[in-house]
Amino acid sequence: MASGEGSRQWSSLPSNLIHLISTKLPDLSDRVRIRSVCKMWKSSVSVSDPSPCLPWFVSCDMDRSDEIVYYSLSSKKTCKIHFPQQRNSYFLGTAGGFILSCQDSSSESISLFNPLTGLEISVPNPKEFEEFSVVSNPFQKDLLVILGNILDSDETFVGLIRPGDEAWVIRRLDMMLYEGVCLWYDGMCFINEYGTPTWTGDATTRSILSTVPPPPRDSRPMSPRYMLETCGQILLIFTHMTFIDKLEEIDFTIYQLNKVGGTYQWVKIRGIGDRMLFLDYVRSFALRASDFSGFRGNCIYFYKDDFKRLRLLLCRHDLETGTTEVLPNFSGKWSTWMIPNLSESN
Known part of the structure; x- marks a missing residue:
């Protein structure tokens, strides 16, 4: 030839x-x-x-504040991206392939940026807010939803903004979330505080449509860390942390919102079938394992702190066997899941 x-x-x-x-x-x-x-x-x-695209687990580098570390589940490799614009920033969550970040551990300067394209989008400064985090899922491009507190107030709020908006739209909630979770789905807002009924309301009018009795209390210490929608179903996920020989063990209990006898109830389920759940500190979302060759369902991907070695451990928990394995080649801080996107626009 x-x-x-x-x-x-x-x-x-x-x-x-x-x-x-x-x-x-x-x-x-x-x-x-x-x-x-x-x-x-x-x-x-x-x-x-x-x-379909598997998420990347992204984090600030432990030693270099101007480098972003990401772990690819597909390639099982860890790579770094030099991004000096984000020096000394931390991550609040992701949306549509963009990371929402805060400079210098404050809300004085926040932005959306795509580490793959270098595109950065300014976001209006939510001056009256504090301790907020992203609750919209990482696939969502047209609407960014955050949950947090109002400064000098006991109120909890949901903040909404769309690309091009000049200000946040605020929905104040009639409750203070201490260990609670919030889900924004299909024009509905679902709120759960441990040990209390789940509040279901219209996202626009804030009117309460229904309340769902809380799940039965478990004998083990737990908190309702996550609530998500998957395949049209609402799941509530509780985490359990125990220490065995000074090693932290994490287990999960999952409830599904079902209609039983004409009313909605939280029903405990043993597995999630073909689905894979992805959890970070406050957010969660799901994918179908059958969409990705070599991956199995009924698993939860999450991370936990290894305080002794000052690193994060990315883990996979098998709901069928109850076992947890640590995925290799990852350490970092301010971590979250991102759906990689090469698009030049949000």
């Missing part, structure tokens, strides 16, 4: 075939590589296809 003939054959592959291959790639980094082969391949591979 003459020199150059092979490259002509590669570049002459049908555009639709290249596009089809790219939609089967599980990791966005693979799509970046295939776009780098030649101009024709680049034009054939869209950066915004809605094909």
Whole structure:
């Protein structure tokens, strides 16, 4: 074969075939590589296809405040991205491939930025808010939802903002969340504080539509750390932490919101089937394992602190066996899950 003939054959592959291959790639980094082969391949591979993509676990580097560390579940590799604009910042959550960050551990300067494209979007300063975090899921592009407290007040709020808005839209809640969780889904707001009924309300009018009795108390210490929607179902996830021989062990109890006898109740479930749950400090979301080759469902991906070695441990818990394994090659701080996105706009 003459020199150059092979490259002509590669570049002459049908555009639709290249596009089809790219939609089967599980990791966005693979799509970046295939776009780098030649101009024709680049034009054939869209950066915004809605094909399923596994999340990256992103964090600030422990030693370099201007570097972002991410762990790819697909490649099982840890990589770093140099991003000096985010020096001394910490992460509040992600939305549509963008990370919401705060400078210098305060809400004085916050922004949305995409570590893959370098695009940074200014976000209005929520001056009256404190201790807030993102509660919208990382797939959501058109609406960013945060939950937090009002300065010098015992009130809890939900803040909403869309790309291009000049100010936050505030929905004050009629309760103070201490160990509670909030879910914003399909125009509805679901709020749960441990040991109290779950409040279900209209997200716009804030009117209470129904209350759901709390789940039965467990003999083990627990807190309602997460609430999420998956496949049209609402799940409430409790965490249990125990210490055995000075080692921290974490277990989970999951309830599903079901209609029983004409009223809604929290019903304990033993497994989540084909789904994989992803948890960070306050947020949670789910994916179907069958959408990704080599991954199994009925698992929870989460992280915990290794205070002795000053690092984070990314873990996978198998609900069927009740066992937890530590995934290798990761350490960092201010961590969250991100759905990687090469789009140039939010």
